Amino acid sequence: MKKMKLVMIGNGMAGVRTLEELLKIAPDLYDITVFGAEPHPNYNRILLSPVLAGEQTLDEIILNPISWYEENNIKLHLGKKVVDVDRRNRIVRAEDGTEESYDRLLITIGSNPFILPVPGKDLDGVIAYRDIADTNTMIEAATKYKHAVVIGGGLLGLEAANGLMLRGMQVSVVHVAPWLMERQLDETSGGLLRKSLESRGLKFLIGANTQALIGDKNGRVMAVQFKDGNEIPADLVVMAVGIRPNTELAEKIGLHCNRGIVVTDTMQTITDPRIYSVGECAAHRGIAYGLVAPLFEQGKVCATHLAEFGIGRYVGSQTSTKLKVTGIDLFSAGDFMGGEGCEEIVMSDPYGGVYKKLVIKDEQLVGACLYGDTVDGSWYFKLLRDGRKITDIRDKLMFGESNIGDTGHQGQNKAAAMADSDEVCGCNGVTKGAVCKAIKEKGLFTLEDVRKHTKASASCGSCTGLVEQLLMFTAGGDYSAAPKKKAMCGCTDHSHDEVRQAIREQKLLTIDDVYKTMAWRTPNGCSSCRPAVNYYLISTWPKEAKDDPQSRFINERSHANIQKDGTYSVIPRMWGGVTTADELRRIADAADKYKVPTIKVTGGQRIDLLGVKKEDLVDIWKDIGMPSGHAYAKALRTVKTCVGSEWCRFGTQDSTKLGMDLERAMWRMYAPHKVKFAVSGCPRNCAESGIKDVGIIGVDSGWEMYIAGNGGIKTEVAHFLVKLKTAEEVMEYTGAFCQLYREEGWYLERTVHYVNRVGLDYVKKRILDDAEGRKALWERLQFALDGEPDPWFEFDKAAVDTRQFAPVTAVS
Amino acid sequence: MSDWKTICKVDDIPVLGSRRVAREGHAAVAVFRNSENKVFALLDRCPHKGGPLSQGIVFGESVACPLHNWTIGLDDGCARAPDVGCTQKFSVKLEGDQVQLSLNELQTLGLGDFEAPADTPAPTGAA
Numbered sequence: 001m002k003k004m005k006l007v008m009i010g011n012g013m014a015g016v017r018t019l020e021e022l023l024k025i026a027p028d029l030y031d032i033t034v035f036g037a038e039p040h041p042n043y044n045r046i047l048l049s050p051v052l053a054g055e056q057t058l059d060e061i062i063l064n065p066i067s068w069y070e071e072n073n074i075k076l077h078l079g080k081k082v083v084d085v086d087r088r089n090r091i092v093r094a095e096d097g098t099e100e101s102y103d104r105l106l107i108t109i110g111s112n113p114f115i116l117p118v119p120g121k122d123l124d125g126v127i128a129y130r131d132i133a134d135t136n137t138m139i140e141a142a143t144k145y146k147h148a149v150v151i152g153g154g155l156l157g158l159e160a161a162n163g164l165m166l167r168g169m170q171v172s173v174v175h176v177a178p179w180l181m182e183r184q185l186d187e188t189s190g191g192l193l194r195k196s197l198e199s200r201g202l203k204f205l206i207g208a209n210t211q212a213l214i215g216d217k218n219g220r221v222m223a224v225q226f227k228d229g230n231e232i233p234a235d236l237v238v239m240a241v242g243i244r245p246n247t248e249l250a251e252k253i254g255l256h257c258n259r260g261i262v263v264t265d266t267m268q269t270i271t272d273p274r275i276y277s278v279g280e281c282a283a284h285r286g287i288a289y290g291l292v293a294p295l296f297e298q299g300k301v302c303a304t305h306l307a308e309f310g311i312g313r314y315v316g317s318q319t320s321t322k323l324k325v326t327g328i329d330l331f332s333a334g335d336f337m338g339g340e341g342c343e344e345i346v347m348s349d350p351y352g353g354v355y356k357k358l359v360i361k362d363e364q365l366v367g368a369c370l371y372g373d374t375v376d377g378s379w380y381f382k383l384l385r386d387g388r389k390i391t392d393i394r395d396k397l398m399f400g401e402s403n404i405g406d407t408g409h410q411g412q413n414k415a416a417a418m419a420d421s422d423e424v425c426g427c428n429g430v431t432k433g434a435v436c437k438a439i440k441e442k443g444l445f446t447l448e449d450v451r452k453h454t455k456a457s458a459s460c461g462s463c464t465g466l467v468e469q470l471l472m473f474t475a476g477g478d479y480s481a482a483p484k485k486k487a488m489c490g491c492t493d494h495s496h497d498e499v500r501q502a503i504r505e506q507k508l509l510t511i512d513d514v515y516k517t518m519a520w521r522t523p524n525g526c527s528s529c530r531p532a533v534n535y536y537l538i539s540t541w542p543k544e545a546k547d548d549p550q551s552r553f554i555n556e557r558s559h560a561n562i563q564k565d566g567t568y569s570v571i572p573r574m575w576g577g578v579t580t581a582d583e584l585r586r587i588a589d590a591a592d593k594y595k596v597p598t599i600k601v602t603g604g605q606r607i608d609l610l611g612v613k614k615e616d617l618v619d620i621w622k623d624i625g626m627p628s629g630h631a632y633a634k635a636l637r638t639v640k641t642c643v644g645s646e647w648c649r650f651g652t653q654d655s656t657k658l659g660m661d662l663e664r665a666m667w668r669m670y671a672p673h674k675v676k677f678a679v680s681g682c683p684r685n686c687a688e689s690g691i692k693d694v695g696i697i698g699v700d701s702g703w704e705m706y707i708a709g710n711g712g713i714k715t716e717v718a719h720f721l722v723k724l725k726t727a728e729e730v731m732e733y734t735g736a737f738c739q740l741y742r743e744e745g746w747y748l749e750r751t752v753h754y755v756n757r758v759g760l761d762y763v764k765k766r767i768l769d770d771a772e773g774r775k776a777l778w779e780r781l782q783f784a785l786d787g788e789p790d791p792w793f794e795f796d797k798a799a800v801d802t803r804q805f806a807p808v809t810a811v812s
Numbered sequence: 813m814s815d816w817k818t819i820c821k822v823d824d825i826p827v828l829g830s831r832r833v834a835r836e837g838h839a840a841v842a843v844f845r846n847s848e849n850k851v852f853a854l855l856d857r858c859p860h861k862g863g864p865l866s867q868g869i870v871f872g873e874s875v876a877c878p879l880h881n882w883t884i885g886l887d888d889g890c891a892r893a894p895d896v897g898c899t900q901k902f903s904v905k906l907e908g909d910q911v912q913l914s915l916n917e918l919q920t921l922g923l924g925d926f927e928a929p930a931d932t933p934a935p936t937g938a939a
Contacts, residue, residue, distance in 0.1 A: 442894075453894050524828060524847050527869040527876030527883070550828040554867040554878040562878050566864040801826055807840065808820045808831035811918050 003031045006306065007092050007102035009082045009249070011036030013045060014279030014295035015108030016064055021303035023072055029307060032074045033100045035092065037109075039079040040132055041066050044443075044475065046292060048135050049156075052163030058132060063443045075100075085253045087272060104274055104306060107250060107261060111243040111280040111290070116151065120213030124220040126237045129160045138238065142167035145235030149173075149224050151210055153180040155321065157240035158193075161202055164236070172203040172232055174210060174224065184321040184332045188348065189355050189371040196328060196353065205232070213237055245281045245288045260288035265313035267302035278302050284314060291319050292445055311521075312493065320381050331377035334367035334384045335359055342366065345398050358397060363389045365397070375414065376400030378468050392760040415469035424466050427459035435467060439474040447471065460713045489528040491520050496746040500536050509537065509545045527553075532747035535634070535670065539742050542784035547799050555632035558804060559791045560617055563610065568617060570609040572626035573667065576641040576660035576679075577605025583626060590623040604638030604676065606631070618805050621792040627667070628792040634748070635670045636677070636738075639663040640688065644681030644698070653698025655681035658727050662696075665731060668788040669738060669781070672745035672754070677734070690718050693741075693751040694734050699723075703730050707737055707763070708755035716752045719760050722768055736767050736777035743780075816905050816912040822849060823909065830866040830875070832856055833913065838923050841902055842866035843911060844886050846873060851911050852886035853904045855922035859884070859897030862926040 006022075008015050011034050019032060036042075040062070047061040069076045080094040085105065092100045113128030115121055125141065127134050141148070142164055150161040153175030165171045173180075179190030180197075194204055209227040213234070216222040223231045245260035255271045256262045260283025262270050267282070269275045278298040280290050289295055294317035301314040320333030338344050338359040345358045352372070358380065359367035364387055368380040379400060383390065390397060418424070420433030438444060438454045450467055451458040457467045487493050494502075499518065508514050511533050515525060525533065530551040537545035549557045560568035572587070587607055591599055597611040606629055612620055621628075631637055641659035645651035659679035669675065678687040679696040689695025691711035695718050697704045702725040709718025721737070724730050740763065745754040755763055767774050789797035825831050825845040832840040833853075842856040842865050850873070856866045863879030873886045883892040889901040900922035905912040 522872055524871045526871050526874075527881060530869065530871065550826055550870070553869065558867070562864075562867060564861070564879065566862075566867070801829070803824070803826070803831065804829075807834035808824055808843065810834040810836070811817070811915070812836045 004029060004103040005101060006030035006032045006104045006106065007100050008032065008034045008106040008108060009085075009092065010106075010108035010110060010279070010281075011038070011042055011076075011078070012108060012110050012279060013042060013063065013292065014110075014299055015106060016042040017296050018106065018108070018278055018299035018302050018306075019072075019074070021300050022306050025303065025309070026307035030104070032072070033077070033102075034069070034074055035077045035080050035082050035094060035098075035100075037079070037081040038131055038133070041069065041076070041078070043132065045131070046475070048129075048132070049159035049163055052135050052138055052160065053166045054163075058135075060440060082249060085249070087253055087275075090274070102274075104276065106302070106306070107269075107275060107277040107281060108279040109246045109249065109281050111288070112246045113239060114242040114244050115239055116210060116241060118210055118212050120215055120221065121239075123213055123215040124218070125235060126213055126221050126239065129156055129238050129240050130243075134238075138164060138236065139167065141236040142169050146170055147172075147233045148236045148238065149232060149234040150238045150240060151224075152240035152242070153177070153204070153206070154183065154240065154242070155181060157238070158197065160238050160240055162197070162200075164238075165201055169236070170203075171201075172205060172234075174205045174208050174226075176207065176209055178207060180204070180206075181330075184336075184369075185330065185371070186337055186357060186369055189330065189332075189357070189369055192350065192353060192355055192371050193328065193330065243280070243290065245283065247281060250277075250281070257283070259283050259286070265301075265315060266305045267298055267314060268305070276302050276306065285316055287316065289317065289319065291317075293317065294319060296445060318381075318385055320377070329370070329372055329374040331370040331374040331380075332368065333377070333381050334365075335361075336367035336369035338367065345394075347398050356398060360390065360394075363391050365390055375465060375469075378465060386757075388757065389759055389761070393756075415466045416473060418466075424470070425454075425456040425459070425463045428455040430454050430456040432470065435470050436474045439471060443475075445471070445475055488532065489526055491522040491525050491529050492518060494518050496532070499533065500540065500744075503536050503540050507541070509541055511537065511548060511551060525551075535672065535747050539670065539784070549799050549801055556634070557801070558614065558617065559628060559632060559798075559800065560612065560614075561632040565611075567611045567613055569631075570612050570617070570620055570624075571602065571606050571629040571631035572624050573629040573663075574606045574626070575663050576639055576656050578641075578656060578660065579607075583624075586624050586626075590620050593623065594620050602631070602638075604631075605640050606638060615805055618802065627790050630667065633670065634673050635668070636663070636666050636675045638676055640676070640678040640692070642680050642682075642686035644679075648681060650684060651681035651698070652700045653681045653703065655679040655687065655696070655698050658696065658698075658703075658730060659687075661727065662731065662734060666735065666738065666781070666785065668790070669742070669785055671738065671742050672747050673750045675738065675741075675751070691715060692718060694737060696730055696734075702726070705730060705733055708751045708760075710750060710752040719755070721764070732774065732778045733767060735781045736774040737763065739777040739781040739784075740766055742784075743777075815914050815916050816907070817915045817918070818907070818910045818912050819843060820911050821909045822851060822906070822911055825851065825911070828870045830868075830870065832864075832866045833918070835918060839926070840864075840866070841913070841918065841922070843904070843913075844870055844875060846870060846886065850886075851904050851906060853902035853913055854884070854886065854889045855900035855902070857899055857922075857926055858882055859889075859891055859899045860895065865899070 042064040044061040044063050050056040080098055082092055083095050084093040090102050113130050127137050148164045148169040148171045150157045151174045153173050161171045161173045179187050180193050211227045212225045213221050214223040214225055221234055221237050224234045225231045247257040250261045251257050255269050261277045261281055263277050263282045263284055267276050267278050269277055279295050298314050301312045304312045341361055343360045347356045354372035357369045365383045370377055418432045422432050424430055424432050424435055435454055435456050442453055444450050457464045486495055488496055514533050534548050534551040538547050554562050560570055594616045596609045600608045602608050639659045639662055641656045644655035645653055662677055675693045677694045678689040678692040680687040680689045681698045685697055689697050691709040695706040695709055704723050705721045706718035707721045710716040741751050741754055791798035791800055795802050819833055828847055830842045830844040832842055834840050840856040842854055844852045856864050858865055858877040860882050861879055863877045865875050867878040868875040874883050876883055882895050890898040902917050903914050
């Protein structure tokens with residue numbers, strides 16, 4: 001079959017990313033031709049500032065070398081500006097007469113700098129700041145001349161000014177607005193930024209209005225003149241007053257433009273469906289984006305349509321800003337100026353150079369502006385995108401959460417302060433140097449990319465915040481992107497919530513039904529979505545939906561924990577951590593009989609037999625004769641207790657008995673993730689109830705109940721939920737909370753993250769305020785658990801495929 | 813004498829699952845069955861850290877290693893990008909409902925000790 005022809009006009013980041021996405025999913029569909037006006041292959045435009053500042057070289061910011069185009073059979077016309085498109089005959093024409101015909105056309109020509117229409121704007125030494133040529137002009141000027149004037153104190157202008165100053169020029173920044181970066185910062189933070197840049201040697205003329213540029217006898221600029229008549233010397237003038245979508249060509253060929261080439265959600269121009277446009281030149285729902293993440297999102301959507309898959313729509317992005325001047329941390333997003341109907345929470349330490357402002361409207365975070373300490377930027381941005389009510393965390397909001405856990409990265413929370421050899425990801429042993437190297441060499445831009453390539457933050461995720469920071473420093477990535485709805489995995493565009501809702505409302509009972517009804521892209525999902533869908537089915541329709549063991553992770557299929565050498569560990573259930581001499585004797589005998597290499601007491605008051613062969617599992621369970629501890633499952637694990645009033649001279653309540661009762665009532669409870677309880681008999685809290693999913697603390701007059709604590713990756717202290725009088729009440733409230741989590745939590749979401757997502761107030765409403773609803777939740781849990789089998793003994797009922805415990809055959 | 817040795821029936825392998833063929837003194841061979849009843853055979857060792865692929869989740873024509881969730885292609889034994897590395901694959905013949913492997917391959921392929929490639933990341937925490 002003859003291939004179709006795809007021509008791309010423009011050779012920048014958004015366009016080439018679109019081609020990469022297209023080649024991934026439909027490598028043989030098109031003959032591809034690319035026109036680039038610049039004489040360079042695709043490079044990372046965002047990193048021009050570090051190049052100007054001398055922190056990186058031009059070679060380092062090339063994303064796709066010429067060889068990449070060759071390897072992918074892409075015909076590349078460099079240094080050829082396209083001047084016309086004959087849409088009727090579908091021919092593209094370049095300035096030098098080169099012609100190419102197309103079946104599909106992709107216009108990705110970005111934006112043009114806005115040049116102030118003042119006298120002298122065409123003098124030598126007056127440039128914009130947009131591409132490699134501009135950067136080289138500045139680098140060269142810095143070796144010959146002394147005085148530079150940057151017009152425009154926005155993001156780009158300040159980066160240019162900083163770079164020129166580092167190259168030895170005396171730099172003045174002319175800014176017409178009352179403070180710097182007025183579109184990203186408020187007056188206070190703008191002032192802090194100015195102070196910090198002034199201390200580095202930059203000069204500022206704030207509120208100054210440029211009237212003319214004055215040239216010398218050779219036609220080179222020599223001064224900038226202002227409306228008040230004052231002049232300052234200038235051997236180089238950089239205009240950085242803004243950019244405009246480049247629509248010249250599009251307008252010429254009759255494509256509808258309105259602050260950009262107007263495109264639909266499929267990135268097709270509304271005028272001509274054969275023509276697509278992505279990047280800074282495209283106006284989507286009235287917005288032309290200028291940040292990488294939204295543009296890549298556009299590219300992905302565009303590629304799926306070019307590939308004729310007809311799936312995916314681009315629905316817009318929220319964006320945030322970060323300045324790439326080394327040593328200056330600032331972040332802003334949303335409506336950070338506030339105003340009518342808004343409340344502000346402000347923390348200001350001008351001496352320490354830290355300023356944080358959070359803007360709240362209708363109990364939601366709507367804007368954030370951070371200066372000096374931006375580690376919580378991504379958390380605020382997430383809250384802002386999710387639109388979650390913040391009432392319950394209002395008092396802590398200012399102090400941040402950050403994506404950073406407590407452990408595994410040497411207590412660091414500022415990536416910039418770390419050495420290259422410092423470990424960022426303690427799980428996978430990835431250093432800062434390795435992450436930065438991968439980002440640079442492989443051209444990574446998103447957290448997902450970094451996780452795939454380096455495994456950093458791909459396991460426990462506690463270093464996510466650090467990796468995000470490294471991405472920003474190294475690739476110039478930004479916090480933006482991420483459409484509000486997150487797809488479950490690559491097999492579908494549906495979110496966890498949508499899948500749950502469909503299962504409930506359409507009464508879907510099998511994984512195949514879900515995949516068919518919801519138009520999954522893969523025949524049987526993947527190792528990420530299938531276990532989730534299986535859990536949603538059995539938790540939504542207990543006794544009706546059938547558990548599918550082949551959709552469970554090996555631990556839940558073999559009912560033991562797989563170890564690094566392929567052997568398993570066995571942890572029998574010890575109700576409330578209480579055991580008998582008889583049980584211990586059986587465990588000891590079994591350990592001898594099956595030559596168990598390691599016996600360990602766990603943190604959950606149980607005994608772990610490590611290194612058991614898979615073939616021996618069934619026999620060892622039988623010999624030990626204790627119930628499954630579910631230590632391998634996303635289910636109720638342990639209930640930790642202290643000895644309580646029965647023995648302890650301080651004990652006020654019988655915590656051991658309550659713990660055992662809770663465990664007997666709720667064991668075999670599968671959940672989105674593991675669940676741990678603890679019961680302490682007095683506020684000394686020896687069972688560590690403060691860091692459990694449900695923690696109970698006995699006091700003289702009853703029991704205090706705490707929820708959503710976590711002792712793992714990031715230590716999270718549980719929230720006080722309610723004080724109860726009787727053990728029966730504790731049972732009901734605990735069961736109701738667990739069931740709420742079982743019904744609404746996303747697969748692999750711990751209670752702490754579930755409660756963070758929906759808010760403690762919501763949980764209180766469901767569990768405390770709604771007595772009938774609480775009872776109904778508790779009843780639903782009891783219904784689900786009634787008659788549930790012990791998988792160590794009732795193989796048929798628990799759908800344990802016992803064939804797995806023996807080889808199918810043996811050969812010698 | 814034919815080189816093809818009958819291992820089991822197709823139905824002895826769970827759909828989207830696998831069974832192990834034990835080999836005296838050597839690593840087992842995993843036989844997989846996907847949802848289209850295609851049968852594949854690979855050395856039961858992930859190219860990453862030697863994890864037992866027979867214990868992984870099978871989907872499409874791939875299996876996810878149970879240790880660190882690498883995705884390995886069932887048809888070629890190779891890790892899907894961006895991970896790299898391959899494990900030994902074995903020929904499979906279906907004779908009616910009988911699954912057959914080559915005795916010669918079983919006796920000669922994938923007998924060495926496992927050595928992890930030098931520059932792979934250390935093992936991750938529990939999944």
